[in-house]
Amino acid sequence: MGQPLPGVRKAKPVRKKLAECLALITISLAAHGETLDTSASPGKRLAVAADCVACHSTLGGKPFAGGYPLNSPMGVIYSTNITPSKTAGIGHYSQADFARAVRDGVTPDGTRLYPAMPYTSYAKMTDSDVAALYQYFMHEVTPVDTPSPKTELDFPFNIRASMLGWNALFHSQKRFEADPGKSAQVNRGDYLVNALAHCDTCHTPRNALMAADNAKALSGGSLGAWYAPNITSDKTSGIGAWSSDELVAYLRSGHVEGKAQAAGPMAEAVEHSLQYLGEDDLKAIAAYLLQTPPIATGEQQARHTFGQASNDELSLRGGKPQDNPGWHIFSGTCANCHQANGEGTREYPSLFHNTATSRRDNLIATIVYGVHREVDGVAIDMPAFGPGALFTDRLDDQQIADVSNYVLSRYGNAGLNVTAADVAQVREGGPKAPIAVLARYSVPALVVLGLLILLGLYRLKARRRLQEA
Template sequence: MRNAFAGLLSLIATATGCAHAEGLDANASAGKRLAVAADCVACHTAPGGKAFAGGYPLSSPMGVIYSTNITPSKTVGIGNYSRDEFARAVRDGVAADGTHLYPAMPYTSYAKMTDSDISALYDYFMHEVQPVEAATHKTELAFPFNVRASMIGWNALFHSSTRFTPDPAKSAEVNRGDYLVNALAHCDTCHTPRNLLMAADNSKPLAGGALGSWYAPNITADKVSGIGAWSSDEIVAYLRTGHVEGKAQAAGPMAEAVENSLQYLGNDDLKAIAAYLKQTTPIKTDEGKARHEYGQASTDELTLRGGKPEDNPGWHIYSGTCANCHQANGQGNKEYPSLFHNTATSRSDNLIATIVYGVHRTVDGVAIDMPAFGPDALFTDRLTDQQIADVSNYVLTRFGNATQTVTAADVAQTREGGPKAPLAKMAALTIPAIIVLCVLIGLIVFRSVSRRQRKGA
């Protein structure tokens, strides 16, 4: 069974359902399909840049990490990589010159990929991708994170080179979904919480994790905290389009995954992901009820119109800025989603990020856009941090999770990349701690020398 299943894995994402996708026709190679399923283009293509030429800024708790050029350029890309060197970089996070990559490159998930899939990817990048002779911005993290050799110890603690092995007790479809979720499509990278050292907490797989300004929700089979109440068809629809009426819309990193990768997978792959997620161990987190069950239509338009803005600033901002699309009662319309029964209004962090950064994804060639309203927005009415806090609290109270509140400081934190990870906070004390340690060592040496001098005298 293992040999037959390995052959199946090497053909993942080759279903005929991919043929409709722009740039991925029925004759696309296995390597190209795998690269799409792995979403390589999302992180290795800078805004407005050429595909796979790198330079995309990845925000992390340790600072901004710039993706590398992975075109077959022999000067600035991976054109000189051997097949084994390519495999080592993808699965173990070590470049051909021995430089250790940061786990912003999800090699901890890609480590599970089969040899045949790695080989097909190598052929694709070396023979089908156009070389781009453009150097990328160098990643320069603050001490101690700039010491890449520290990844040797981190990998020893948290990285496993074990390849994916199908579970004989489960169906081929569930195993296929497992491979996609936890290896090739690396869903686990975002949706599994992190421990103190920023490694995946595998005791709570897929139970939700912070992503800077955004939050990747619990996607286990729990019916309240996760997506256990979703049907398989709803999961498939969300993965392919980023939208499920009465439940959720994809924004932020998930919108990128839908736009660049998931919409192009065949129905067999999407159904396999759904089948795997539906049978995962349910993990209960802190939700009081299912994220899509909050809220109801509002009648505030009838009762608050004509009132003073200072009496209800959140409603006035909503009425003047949001109601034109989402309707005064919040129920939306055919083009714009309802704000109640919407997972985006169940968590204050994702609601803030949605308002600050907007929603942008293109599916089947159709752009789905909500403009950004943050202070850095370019083409819309800018809202201050306090105004975003006010309208967020209104939306949470009327349409979402009324137990959560937002302050202007919360909005500022979102704009700055989200809450600081404990590891980053600890690192800020590293240099002062080293200075104190050096002073203490100096004092000890001084006292020791002084004692010897006194004894000699």
């Protein structure tokens, strides 16, 4: 139940050094069944660092064949086939076509991609890295001629032309530039966090139109049922109380005793990408995060410091289930792995001093969906207890609320309370984004969509005028 749970001008010296470092990203194990060693191409290593396989492959499917369902606030978006198939994939893309799709979200036929594809982050990627990725996908990936499912969002989100206005308002085509006032290591981490590994995509909050609120960069963001926490250097709200070694260990394995365990989308990032990055890359990410401007987001206590062991097994055994339903569910369902006092075992994490028990959403999601990540060939699993659970007793919304409240009161943030309605919301994909709620009203939504397009066109025209001036 814990969360067991990345003409050309001559480069300036710092940028040149950064580019050389990025070209030497060292990944040594396996990704999606493919062995990576020092002979692996730069493009292959970059594809792993960019975590392309996680979103463009389905469980048990062929690598990069697409079809992975991304549950966005606007509906399910299916990832595309990015194998070099000329009929179902990107085999007909030129290098310029590929670069435009990756960095601007526009396909050769003019189709606008939704920003579920993190092109807003990939836009910062260097020309050489994009070129290396193109060579990898065109010459090393096996073509798969099966088309991925078509994304069919409800009106008005099915009007992809609206992305023209959204991009004009929120998408920047500016490439990454190293900060000469920062070390090469910090600049390298900046590039990984905000471009190649696109950590900012999940960990930055979104505004009403689902664009990143960069004024609060990396201060935490909703991912539907899950929540990507604050990873700024704030010592209470963020990761400022973590050491560099702890951050590196977490990125590599998804586990740090007494701190956190990766689940949900973060577990996928560890499994498919981060565990394969070299030590220098992980240290660069840690160095960058630890020097980010601290952003406090209201927490009164660091999320890994809650709770302690309990002795409820002695005091509550024999009582009536209705007197303490949460404890009875915990005792019968959770204690066998996490121990009766919540301190866990070598295989299962402690429930106290665990970030999973500091928030309602991630705790509920962990119980409902379970946890899976595979690190160094070893699978770390916690079964799901929500709808459709296999090999376990399915718990209903009230039971999940009861056991969540018990865990929070004993091992986590006792100031929080979970209701059956909270569980239902997580089970249904998390809170609705304002723009999705607005879309229930077709006419007002159409007006907003039109204004968005007009504003985008106006801004695009203004940009061109400035460039011509």
